[in-house]
Amino acid sequence: MKADHYDSFAAQYARTNETGLFNAYYARPAMLALAGDVDGRRVLDAGCGNGPLMEALRARGATVSGFDSSAAMLELARQRLGEDVDLRVADLSAPLPYADAAFDDVVCSLVLHYLHDWAAPLAELRRVLEPGGRLLLAVNHPRILEASDPQADYFAVTQYSDEYTFDDGEAWTLTFWHRPLHAMTDAFTAAGFRVAVISEPPFSPDTPRELLPPDLGDRTAFICFIFFLLQAE
DSSP: OOHHHHHTTHHHHHHHHHHOHHIIIIIHHHHHHHHOOOTTOEEEEETOTTSHHHHHHHHTTOEEEEEESOHHHHHHHHHHHOTTSEEEEOOTTSOOSSOTTOEEEEEEESOGGGOSOOHHHHHHHHHTEEEEEEEEEEEEOTTHHHHHOTTSOTTSOEEEEEEEEOTTSOEEEEEEEEOOHHHHHHHHHHTTEEEEEEEOOOOOTTOOGGGSOTTOTTOSOOSSEEEEEEEEO
């Protein structure tokens, strides 16, 4: 996705994600649980958006840095986190403005599924990690494609689009790249990572019932995102 596309609805996107099901009650809690104890760790948020995950990691004792390709999203992050936080405009499709082995952890939540090529971005994320460092990822679950296009080939790397409705009722179309699970794990291995955890967690127990799909019944999980904890080798 082009940065200026996010610039055009940055405030709406950020506002919706503060209290929305998919970010506030699913992706962020799951990423924080996966990260565990980050006290004293140097953490890079790759594609930090308006900064809520960075804020939560900092509150848990991490030294945080972040980048995003959208200048408008970064301005919202600065307002949230303060002027002294290391925030930079950068793009995962290009070399990153950080030294080798600069971080203990990288979190990359809901970013890679916008990209066709994962090889170069994963290589850069591996470069900025200490040996033995961790890359924590959240991407669209590979089964999401079935809901968008039941006739699509699960095993192909496929572009697809979904409509995203903000809390003010305005809708925008977001475009993603589907990958089957094996293509994801193959990309991680090729970039020098070992897969330590694959997670399909439940939503937060604090989720307001009215935010959940009405047909969910008593289930505590739904198909949405998939989470990975990778170790840099």
